[in-house]
Amino acid sequence: MSYGSQARTEVFENLKLELRRGCLTLAVLTQLRTERYGYTLRKALSDDGLEIDEGTLYPLLRRLESQGLLVSQWREEDKRNKRFYRLSPVGEHILEQLLGEWQRINTSLSKILQEA
Amino acid sequence: MSTSSSRNPLELVDRYLQAVRFWLPKTGRQEDLLAELGEDLRSQIEDKESELGHALGQDDISEILKRCGAPMLVASRLGPRRHLIGPTLFPVYEFVLKMVLLWILVPVFIFIVGPATLASTNGDWGKTVLVTIGNLWSGAFVAAGIITLVFAILERTHAIADMACTWDPSSLPPLQKPERKTSFVHTMCELAFNVFGLVWLLLVPNHPFLILGPAAAFLKLGTIWHTFYVPVVLLTVAVIVRLAVTLARSQWTAFPLWSQLLQTAASLILVHYMIQAAGYTVHGDWHPFVTIADGLSRSEQYVRFTKIAAIVNVALLISLVCTWVGLCIGGAVQLWELLKHIRKNRSVSQQPASVQLR
Numbered sequence: 001m002s003y004g005s006q007a008r009t010e011v012f013e014n015l016k017l018e019l020r021r022g023c024l025t026l027a028v029l030t031q032l033r034t035e036r037y038g039y040t041l042r043k044a045l046s047d048d049g050l051e052i053d054e055g056t057l058y059p060l061l062r063r064l065e066s067q068g069l070l071v072s073q074w075r076e077e078d079k080r081n082k083r084f085y086r087l088s089p090v091g092e093h094i095l096e097q098l099l100g101e102w103q104r105i106n107t108s109l110s111k112i113l114q115e116a
Numbered sequence: 117m118s119t120s121s122s123r124n125p126l127e128l129v130d131r132y133l134q135a136v137r138f139w140l141p142k143t144g145r146q147e148d149l150l151a152e153l154g155e156d157l158r159s160q161i162e163d164k165e166s167e168l169g170h171a172l173g174q175d176d177i178s179e180i181l182k183r184c185g186a187p188m189l190v191a192s193r194l195g196p197r198r199h200l201i202g203p204t205l206f207p208v209y210e211f212v213l214k215m216v217l218l219w220i221l222v223p224v225f226i227f228i229v230g231p232a233t234l235a236s237t238n239g240d241w242g243k244t245v246l247v248t249i250g251n252l253w254s255g256a257f258v259a260a261g262i263i264t265l266v267f268a269i270l271e272r273t274h275a276i277a278d279m280a281c282t283w284d285p286s287s288l289p290p291l292q293k294p295e296r297k298t299s300f301v302h303t304m305c306e307l308a309f310n311v312f313g314l315v316w317l318l319l320v321p322n323h324p325f326l327i328l329g330p331a332a333a334f335l336k337l338g339t340i341w342h343t344f345y346v347p348v349v350l351l352t353v354a355v356i357v358r359l360a361v362t363l364a365r366s367q368w369t370a371f372p373l374w375s376q377l378l379q380t381a382a383s384l385i386l387v388h389y390m391i392q393a394a395g396y397t398v399h400g401d402w403h404p405f406v407t408i409a410d411g412l413s414r415s416e417q418y419v420r421f422t423k424i425a426a427i428v429n430v431a432l433l434i435s436l437v438c439t440w441v442g443l444c445i446g447g448a449v450q451l452w453e454l455l456k457h458i459r460k461n462r463s464v465s466q467q468p469a470s471v472q473l474r
Contacts, residue, residue, distance in 0.1 A: 038152055039159035054156055054184060055193025058149060074151075083152050 024052060026102060028060060029095045032070060035086040037077075061085055069094055125174040129157050132181050139191030141198070149194050157184065201267050209267045216259055218452075225252045226444060300363070307359040314352045321345070328406065334421045335428070336409045340393050347386055355379055370461075373454040380447040387440045394433050405432040 031044050038058060045052050064070045069091035074083050087095060133154050140146050160180050165172055172180075184190060201209050225248055233251075234244045316326060325332040358375045365371065394404040401407075406428050408421050415421070 037155070039156045042156070043163075053193075054153060055190055058152055058156075058194055062145070062149075080155065080158065081151065082155055083148075 024050065024056070024060065025064070026095075026098055028057070028064070029069065029087060029091060029098070032085050032087050032091075033095075035084050037082040037084045041085070064091070125172060125177050126158075126161070128174060128177050128181065129154065129161070132157070132184075132187060135187035136191050136194070139188045139195075141195050143196075153190070153194065157181070199271075200264070201271050205267055205271050209263070212267075213260060213263055216263060217256055221252065221255055221259055223448065225255070227441070300366075303359055303362050307356065307363065310352060310356050310359060314349070314356060317345075317349055317352060331406075331424065331428070332409075334409050334412055334415075334417075335406045335425055338403050338405045338407045338429075340390060340404045343393060344386065344390055351379075351382055351386060354382070370454070370457055373450065373457055377447065377450045377454055380443055380450055384440065384443045384447060387436055387443060391433070391436050391440060394429075394436070402426075403429060405429050 027045055027048075027050050028041070031041055036044065038054075038061065041061075042052055042054070042057055061070065061072070065072055065085070069088060070085050071088045072083050072085045074081050076082075133150050136153065137146065137150055140149065157180065161172055161177060164176065164180070185193075229251060230244060230248045233247050234241070237243045237247070320327050320337075324337060327337070328335050358372075358379060361368075361375070362372045396404070403425060406425055408418070408425055412418060412421060
């Protein structure tokens with residue numbers, strides 16, 4: 001791979017990462033309207049086409065929990081301890097606001113793309 | 117290989133978690149994170165087993181762990197984002213490091229430590245350069261280490277970030293004047309002065325009065341003058357050519373900078389050898405720059421002439437040493453200007469066209 005195409009790939013990967021970051025938070029919060037533990041959450045996101053690795057998901061869950069958007073508890077299921085997450089009341093309120101914002105951005109972007 | 121395959125394949129997961137634990141920061145969250153990661157891995161294994169309909173072997177588990185990533189990498193992703201010096205403080209750190217290393221340490225070593233070493237090695241230049249570079253190297257390491265340590269402490273204590281919150285816009289430095297092209301008048305004057313200097317130099321061998329004044333009656337030019345006359349004339353010609361090119365090609369913005377640096381380097385070498393040559397004595401006499409004219413050895417005023425010659429020689433030697441120091445400082449400033457120009461050009465060429473047009 002030439003230096004130019006490598007640099008272009010790097011730029012694309014960085015921009016993709018930036019684009020994904022906000023979307024992932026929204027997807028995780030939406031999925032956690034239903035209580036889930038880490039692995040099932042990852043699987044649910046993956047089934048819907050949004051792959052996320054352990055190293056990204058668990059720090060994100062911790063951050064959202066520390067911001068008061070999620071609540072979690074360790075519980076035994078199938079003879080194994082699992083940490084279950086779900087949206088907190090604050091998280092539900094914020095999610096509604098974020099979804100509204102997402103709709104607004106989406107509408108604007110569609111309009112811009114149509115004009116281009 | 118055979119010993120590990122005989123063990124329970126799930127033991128590999130525990131070994132993996134143990135390796136991740138080693139790299140994770142020892143905080144209260146460590147066990148929590150590991151338990152959650154372990155649970156995720158076991159769920160993946162369980163899922164795969166139910167998909168295949170049989171228990172996974174060591175190779176299958178290895179594949180899952182490989183996909184998860186190397187323990188150190190996983191720990192770095194799971195743990196809190198940590199840095200010795202963060203992005204807020206880093207530009208200040210970089211600035212201080214450059215200031216201390218380039219503008220304090222290097223000049224101190226060139227102008228103080230170097231000459232002191234030269235004196236202690238009895239004028240052995242090779243040994244002096246080696247010892248000075250060695251000391252500079254270790255000094256730079258220590259200075260960089262101390263600066264890094266201080267900034268790491270500032271990062272931890274958020275001292276600069278707190279200061280940055282209380283900044284006052286009126287304390288901002290005044291606007292810098294835009295960079296001007298080399299002044300035409302300045303270059304013209306320099307060219308005229310150098311042409312005059314060249315004519316003067318060419319006339320001096322036949323008219324020593326031009327350099328010695330009335331003392332030409334009893335003094336004549338010494339050996340150094342004859343040895344270095346041609347290089348000095350050539351250097352003056354080179355300076356005239358440089359100035360002429362600068363005038364003719366004013367769009368070559370980098371040319372005046374690097375050509376001046378080259379000129380300074382050449383002058384520095386020439387002055388260095390002149391000083392070195394001035395150290396030699398001929399038949400026990402020290403008359404490097406001027407000596408007593410022929411046929412005056414029996415003159416009644418011979419002693420007086422000798423004293424005058426000695427004073428002139430010492431004065432010229434001191435002037436040369438001062439010139440050497442001045443050229444060193446000038447060269448450092450010119451080098452800095454050239455680097456600044458290169459960096460500025462590079463940053464302009466890397467900017468998008470929209471920004472360059474502003």
